[in-house]
Amino acid sequence: MFKVKASVVYPVHGVGVIKKIEKKEILGEVNKYYIIEFINNNIKIMIPTDKAEEMGIRPVIKKSEAQKILKILKSKPSNLDDDWKSRYQNNTERIKTGSIHEIASVVRDLYKRNKLKELSLMERKMYESAVNHLVLEIATAKKISHENAEKIINKILP
Numbered sequence: 001m002f003k004v005k006a007s008v009v010y011p012v013h014g015v016g017v018i019k020k021i022e023k024k025e026i027l028g029e030v031n032k033y034y035i036i037e038f039i040n041n042n043i044k045i046m047i048p049t050d051k052a053e054e055m056g057i058r059p060v061i062k063k064s065e066a067q068k069i070l071k072i073l074k075s076k077p078s079n080l081d082d083d084w085k086s087r088y089q090n091n092t093e094r095i096k097t098g099s100i101h102e103i104a105s106v107v108r109d110l111y112k113r114n115k116l117k118e119l120s121l122m123e124r125k126m127y128e129s130a131v132n133h134l135v136l137e138i139a140t141a142k143k144i145s146h147e148n149a150e151k152i153i154n155k156i157l158p
Helices: 065-074 084-096 100-115 121-142 147-157
Strands: 007-010 014-026 030-036 043-049
Touching: 007 030, 014 121, 043 121, 065 100, 065 121, 084 100, 084 121, 100 121, 121 147
Parallel strands: none
Antiparallel strands: 007 014, 014 030, 030 043
C-alpha cells in the first residue's frame, strides 16, 4: 500500500503523487481510494487501493534504476519494422505495460526510426508522449528538475 505524498506511475497518465487516501461509498460499497494528481496535466483520479497493482500503479523507479534506463536509450534499436501500422500497434502495447524499460525502448526505437525516415503523425505524438513520461520519471527518480532530466535525455538523443 502506498502512502500519501508517494510518487507513483500509472501507465495511462504517467507520474503522479498520491494526494489523499479516502474511504468512499460508491454503488453501496465502501472502499479505500488513492486520490492521485498527475504532474504533467493536473488530472486527478481515484483508484481503489485494492486494485492499484492490477491497474498497473507502481512506484517511481529508484535513482540507480534511472541510470539503467538511460543505457537503454544508447542501445541498438529493436523495432524498425517498415510497416508503420504494425510498429505503432507493437509500440502501443509496449507502452501500455507501464514498464519504464519498455517506454525507454519505444523512445529509442522511434528516435532511431525517425533518423532513417520521418515518423507518421501518430508515431510523432507517441514519441513525444513517451519522452515526456521518461523525463518526468527520471526527474522524479533523480530528484532533479524536468528541464535537467530533459537535457540528460537530449544529450543521449541529440
